[in-house]
Amino acid sequence: MLVKICGINDEAAMRAAAGADLVGYVFFPPSPRAVTPARAAALSATVSGGPLRVGLFVDPTDDQLAETLAAVPLDILQLHGEETPDRCAAIRARFGLPVMKALGIASAADLDALAAYAPVVDRFLLDAKAPPGAPLPGGNAAPFDWTLTAGRAIPRPWLLAGGLTPDNVAEAIRISGAPGVDVSSGVEASRGVKDPARVAAFVAAARAA
Numbered sequence: 001m002l003v004k005i006c007g008i009n010d011e012a013a014m015r016a017a018a019g020a021d022l023v024g025y026v027f028f029p030p031s032p033r034a035v036t037p038a039r040a041a042a043l044s045a046t047v048s049g050g051p052l053r054v055g056l057f058v059d060p061t062d063d064q065l066a067e068t069l070a071a072v073p074l075d076i077l078q079l080h081g082e083e084t085p086d087r088c089a090a091i092r093a094r095f096g097l098p099v100m101k102a103l104g105i106a107s108a109a110d111l112d113a114l115a116a117y118a119p120v121v122d123r124f125l126l127d128a129k130a131p132p133g134a135p136l137p138g139g140n141a142a143p144f145d146w147t148l149t150a151g152r153a154i155p156r157p158w159l160l161a162g163g164l165t166p167d168n169v170a171e172a173i174r175i176s177g178a179p180g181v182d183v184s185s186g187v188e189a190s191r192g193v194k195d196p197a198r199v200a201a202f203v204a205a206a207r208a209a
C-alpha cells in the first residue's frame with residue numbers, strides 16, 4: 001500500500017508524514033497549501049532519507065518546471081491540470097522524472113481516458129472532479145464513487161484520492177481496490193494547515209487496511 005500525504009507546508013507535518021511513502025509539495029500559488037521551491041527544499045531537509053518528494057503542478061510551463069527543479073530535488077512530477085498525453089510525454093522526456101497524471105473521475109466513462117495516457121505516464125492519481133465553482137482543481141475534500149474502480153483493470157500503478165480521511169481510508173481501499181492512497185484536506189486542522197496527529201493516524205490506518 002503506497003501512502004501519499006499531499007500539501008506539506010510545515011515542519012511538523014513533514015515529521016508526521018515521515019512514515020508515508022510520498023509527500024507532495026503544491027507548486028500552484030492559488031492553493032492555500034502552496035510552497036515556494038526554496039521552502040520545499042527546506043522542508044525536505046527536515047527528514048533525512050524520508051518519503052519520496054512529489055512536485056504537484058497545474059499546467060506548468062517548462063520554465064516553471066526547470067526553475068523549481070533547480071531549487072528542490074523532486075522524485076516524481078504530479079500533473080494536476082489539463083495536460084494532454086502529448087504534454088505528459090514531453091515533460092517526462094525533457095525532465096527525466098516519473099510522471100503521475102491526476103485525472104478527475106465522476107463516471108465509468110472517465111476511466112476510458114486512462115488508455116491514452118498509459119504509454120506516457122508512470123502512475124495515475126484518480127481524484128474526484130473538482131465540484132462546480134471550486135477554486136482549485138484538487139484538494140477539495142470531495143470523494144468519488146469508489147465502486148467505479150472495483151474490479152477494473154487500471155493500466156498503470158495508481159493512487160486513490162479525494163475526500164479520504166483517517167476514518168474512511170480503510171473502507172475506501174476495500175471498496176475501490178486501490179493499491180495506494182493520497183490525502184490532503186482529510187488530515188488538516190483547517191484549510192491549508194496540516195494536523196500532525198491526523199497525518200500520523202492516516203498513515204497508520206492506510207497501512208493497517
Ligand SMILES: O=C(O)c1ccccc1NCC(=O)[C@H](O)[C@H](O)COP(=O)(O)O
Pocket residue numbers: 006007024026028031032033034056058080127136137138139140141142143161162163164182183184185186
Ligand atoms: O491540494 C491542493 O491545494 C491542490 C491544488 C491544485 C491542484 C491539486 C491540489 N491537490 C491535489 C492532491 O493531490 C490532493 O491530495 C487530492 O486532490 C486529494 O485532495 P483531498 O480531497 O483534499 O484529500
